[in-house]
Amino acid sequence: xxxxxxxxxxxxxxxxxxxxxxxxxxxxxxxxxxxxxxxxxxxxxxxxxxxxxxxxxxxxxxxxxxxxxxxxxxxxxxxxxxxxxxxxxxxxxxxxxxxxxxxxxxxxxxxxxxxxxxxxxxxxxxxxxxxxxxxxxxxxxxxxxxxxxxxxxxxxxxxxxxxxxxxxxxxxxxxxxxxxxxxxxxxxxxxxxxxxxxxxxxxxxxxxxxxxxxxxxxxxxxxxxxxxxxxxxxxxxxxxxxxxxxxxxxxxxxxxxxxxxxxxxxxxxxxxxxxxxxxxxxxxxxxxxxxxxxxxxxxxxxxxxxxxxxxxxxxxxxxxxxxxxxxxxxxxxxxxxxxxxxxxxxxxxxxxxxxxxxxxxxxxxxxxxxxxxxxxxxxxxxxxxxxxxxxxxxxxxxxxxxxxxxxxxxxxxxxxxxxxxxxxxxxxxxxxxxxxxxxxxxxxxxxxxxxxxxxxxxxxxxxxxxxxxxxxxxxxxxx
Numbered sequence: 001x002x003x004x005x006x007x008x009x010x011x012x013x014x015x016x017x018x019x020x021x022x023x024x025x026x027x028x029x030x031x032x033x034x035x036x037x038x039x040x041x042x043x044x045x046x047x048x049x050x051x052x053x054x055x056x057x058x059x060x061x062x063x064x065x066x067x068x069x070x071x072x073x074x075x076x077x078x079x080x081x082x083x084x085x086x087x088x089x090x091x092x093x094x095x096x097x098x099x100x101x102x103x104x105x106x107x108x109x110x111x112x113x114x115x116x117x118x119x120x121x122x123x124x125x126x127x128x129x130x131x132x133x134x135x136x137x138x139x140x141x142x143x144x145x146x147x148x149x150x151x152x153x154x155x156x157x158x159x160x161x162x163x164x165x166x167x168x169x170x171x172x173x174x175x176x177x178x179x180x181x182x183x184x185x186x187x188x189x190x191x192x193x194x195x196x197x198x199x200x201x202x203x204x205x206x207x208x209x210x211x212x213x214x215x216x217x218x219x220x221x222x223x224x225x226x227x228x229x230x231x232x233x234x235x236x237x238x239x240x241x242x243x244x245x246x247x248x249x250x251x252x253x254x255x256x257x258x259x260x261x262x263x264x265x266x267x268x269x270x271x272x273x274x275x276x277x278x279x280x281x282x283x284x285x286x287x288x289x290x291x292x293x294x295x296x297x298x299x300x301x302x303x304x305x306x307x308x309x310x311x312x313x314x315x316x317x318x319x320x321x322x323x324x325x326x327x328x329x330x331x332x333x334x335x336x337x338x339x340x341x342x343x344x345x346x347x348x349x350x351x352x353x354x355x356x357x358x359x360x361x362x363x364x365x366x367x368x369x370x371x372x373x374x375x376x377x378x379x380x381x382x383x384x385x386x387x388x389x390x391x392x393x394x395x396x397x398x399x400x401x402x403x404x405x406x407x408x409x410x411x412x413x414x415x416x417x418x419x420x421x422x423x424x425x426x427x428x429x430x431x432x433x434x435x436x437x438x439x440x441x442x443x444x445x446x447x448x449x450x451x452x453x454x455x456x457x458x459x460x461x462x463x464x465x466x467x468x469x470x471x472x473x474x475x476x477x478x479x
Contacts, residue, residue, distance in 0.1 A: 001165065002191060006134045006144040008113075008159045011169030016181060016202050017147045018042075020169070021109040022051055022058075023206040024145060029060050033106035037063045038096055040115040054205055062103050066095060089119040093129060097136060105142060112147040113159060127158045134162055164189050170197075177317025183209060199322025210322035213329065213368040228339065228375045231269035234445035235262075238421045240429035243402065245338075247426055248366045248376040250397060253406030257417050258436050259379045260284070261443050262406075263341050264298055266377055270339040271303040277339040278310045278331035280324070282347020285313050297442055310335055316350040321361045324348070328365060332372050340369055344379040345396060363399055370401075401425040406436060409455045411462050418455045419445060 001007060011017045025035035039047055044065045051058050092115075100108060113130070120126035130146075137144050148159060160166050166187040172180045182197040200209040227242030236242045243249055243266070251259040267277045281289060289311065293300035303309035310331060314324060331337045342348060349358055369376045378400065397403050403423040409416050417436040421429045433455050435446035449455055451464025 001143060002188075003143050004138075004141055005164035005189075006137055006146065006162070007165045007167065008146050008148060008163035009167045009169065010148045010150055010160075012171055013149050013151075015169035015171045016200070016207055017149070017169060018047070018050055018111060019054070019202055020207050021111065021145050021147060022047070022054075022056065025061055025107050025109060026056060026058075028107040034103065035061050035107045035109075036099060036103050036105035037061060037109045037111070038099060039063070039065045039111045040092075041112055062099075062105065064099050066092060089116070089125065089129060092116070092119060093132070096133075100137075100140065100142070108137070108142055108144045110144070110146050112149050114149055114151050123158060127162070130159050130162050160187065163187070169200075174317075180320050182320075182322070199320040201320070201323060210320070210326040212322065213325050213364040228266075228275075229269060229273075230266055231272070232265065232443075232445050234434060234447075235419070238404075238419070238430045238432070238434060238445065239402065240421075240424060240427050243375050243377075244426045245375055246370045246373045247401035248370065248378065248399070249402040249404060250378050250380060250400035251404050251406065252380040252382060252397070254382050254408060257406035257408060258419075258438070258443060259381070259406055260343055261292070261296065262404075262419075262436075263343055263377050263379055264289075264293055264296065264300070265443055266375075267309065267339060267341060268293075268298045268300070268303070270375075271299075271306075271308040274308070275338040276308050276310070276336045277303075277341070278312070278328075278335065278337035279341045279343065280312050280314055280328065281343050282314045282316060282350070283344060286311055310337065314347065316347055321348075321357075325361070325365055325368075329368065332369065332374055337374065339375045339377070341377045342379065344381055346381050359396060359399065362396060366399055397423070402429075405456065407456055409452070409460045411452070411460060418449060420456070 009017050009020060022037070025037060028035045037047060042065070044063045047063055048058055096110065110133075116129060117126050120129055133144075133146075146159060146163065165185070168184045168186050170182050170184070172182070174180060181200050181202065183200050184197050185193045185195065194211060196212060196214075198209055198211050200207050202208075225245075227236075227239075227244050229236050229242040230239075251262055253259055263279075267279060270277045279289075284292075290300055300309060300311075304311065312327060312331075314327075328340060331340065345362070348362070366376060378396070380396065401424065402421065405420050405422050407418045407420075409418055417438075418433050419436040420433040421431075432448040432450075433452070434448055437444045437446045452460045452462055454460040
């Protein structure tokens, strides 16, 4: 915050205003700036209890309470000629200014404006009082934070118009899962700021804010070390030579077609090259993932032990989209991940408070990852199994640079799987349809299904012979 100005922090009860303000004052103490906390509603003991719950020590911070004097002022029995507001508002203001004159703090918090509003009774008196506080503090080397709990029935814009900056804290209760909190800088004079809502969480130790990735504009040049290969030559041929760095790939298809298994192969290939990978799993736990990898001959346990692989099991009901984006950014910038897997977008969709924002949120995440030169792999399960009834819960194919489609198809009394690349922005790709093979528990890509038509519909017509199907051959996935 630009120093020596007055700021307004608005939020419903429980949004985190008190925690934010104490954190603000303690940061000042750490920088050698004296702090003053004036509470008009809570007692000093309550403030100390809140601080101790975060592991904070308020030693050195001046906490003054005026709540008892205001409570007494609201009783009309004390006055026979004047209303309480005619006397007590001025008295309360004088006490606040006297505390500032005595302590000479560099940072001040006044909690909260609701009590001053009750004492003023009239909007004009209330505005004049806030304006008087602003004019007073403007002559002092002091940064002031006013807290307002929005307890009035109608929107009160008086303090917003006077304050140098306005920060809004929102707490939203979902129909299921943990409540979400978000922050918005509504106003900040003389300085550019990152607009829009940013998710935040209250943790032991204070507020943790997760800025939107759209705010991160720094890009990293892609390393000139060629495409990311899968370890399966036929699949790399389908892709036109592998996955280009700084691009996103969507693996889509109905349940059971091998999307997650294919993503696991891509992770294994990256780790074998010595590149770090990060997997964010919305459905599978770490135990199930390790069991599946072992059955496929993939050394996930070794990659985890060597620090080449990081695995995060995401619980959608407990995590906000902003916090998820922060985890992705941490995996790239702190852990050095060069491959990021999101498995699956169906789980990511469930983490959104509103479906309409999924593509906007995902666009920000993919834009950031592409700018960092990261290979991104997303898994999306379609509804339905075969035929024209298959649909996607959300259309994100236009966001991905490469789209790989997997399908079930029926032939000669058995269910087979097919794989094809239907889109690649960054170059040419093979336009054939190949069979996806699971031979001996291993994944591989077979020959071109040249004797079929209608494979992508799930109801193909076979134009070859039984012998041709039995000898389709291809890479069985063994290294």
